[in-house]
Amino acid sequence: MKPQTIKIDNVEYVRKDAQKEQGAKVDGMECVMIRTYSAGVHFGYLKRRDGKEVELVNAKRVFYWDGACSLSQLAVDGSQKSENCKISIAVDSIILTETIEIIPMTQDSITNLYGIQEWKK
Numbered sequence: 001m002k003p004q005t006i007k008i009d010n011v012e013y014v015r016k017d018a019q020k021e022q023g024a025k026v027d028g029m030e031c032v033m034i035r036t037y038s039a040g041v042h043f044g045y046l047k048r049r050d051g052k053e054v055e056l057v058n059a060k061r062v063f064y065w066d067g068a069c070s071l072s073q074l075a076v077d078g079s080q081k082s083e084n085c086k087i088s089i090a091v092d093s094i095i096l097t098e099t100i101e102i103i104p105m106t107q108d109s110i111t112n113l114y115g116i117q118e119w120k121k
Helices: 071-077 107-114
Strands: 005-008 011-014 031-036 041-050 053-064 091-096 099-104
Touching (some): 031 053, 041 091, 053 099, 071 107
Antiparallel strands (some): 031 041, 041 053
16 A cells, blocks of 8 residues: 655655545636534535625535535545435525635535435425
């Protein structure tokens, strides 16, 4: 197995092929995961940010996730147990107030999370 990192002069370097590819932008918009103060967790393409207010397009709400220990891991790796996740249908646009966290998503996570079967009743 190849080492993932190397330390030179007390600085740790990560192999380029071990890094996750950032998600592709759509119309110049980055795909992000958002945690809000009271509206939960959402992901989608960041159209606009004004202070704590953000507008996402092609957005989905995450009601429940499994297979990742935190939102950080979910934004980077996606879910390792996607069959247990509860992710809503997509909405064209949503404005979220009281945003407290914005995490850029990797291409692996985007593919994984948008591919999860929509949870609805």
